[in-house]
Amino acid sequence: QVQLVESGGGLVQAGGSLRLSCAASGRTFSSYTMGWFRQAPGKEREFVATINWNGGIYYADSVKGRFTISRDNAKNTVYLQMNSLKPEDTAVYYCNARVSGMDYWGKGTLVTVSS
Numbered sequence: 516q517v518q519l520v521e522s523g524g525g526l527v528q529a530g531g532s533l534r535l536s537c538a539a540s541g542r543t544f545s546s547y548t549m550g551w552f553r554q555a556p557g558k559e560r561e562f563v564a565t566i567n568w569n570g571g572i573y574y575a576d577s578v579k580g581r582f583t584i585s586r587d588n589a590k591n592t593v594y595l596q597m598n599s600l601k602p603e604d605t606a607v608y609y610c611n612a613r614v615s616g617m618d619y620w621g622k623g624t625l626v627t628v629s630s
């Protein structure tokens with residue numbers, strides 16, 4: 516069982532920045548594939564970014580060049596640096612861990628971008 520706790524959400528104006536953090540439990544964090552997803556009101560959850568155990572990184576086209584995912588294995592933490600935020604980035608952001616083929620989710624943190 517992997518537990519994930521997100522933090523760092525909040526209200527920000529368009530063009531601003533936020534950094535989300537996700538702390539994970541477990542002694543083999545460095546082997547986890549970690550990701551961020553988001554769900555806007557009335558929409559389905561969508562992929563944002565992922566970083567795997569060897570540092571491979573992938574982004575959704577909608578966030579490329581604006582968001583940066585990173586991880587600190589010593590702290591069991593993954594980050595999502597979000598710059599140049601847009602109102603359409605407003606959503607609940609969820610942390611995901613894929614471990615041995617199983618998916619684990621945090622409870623989410625709300626990001627609201629005002630125009």
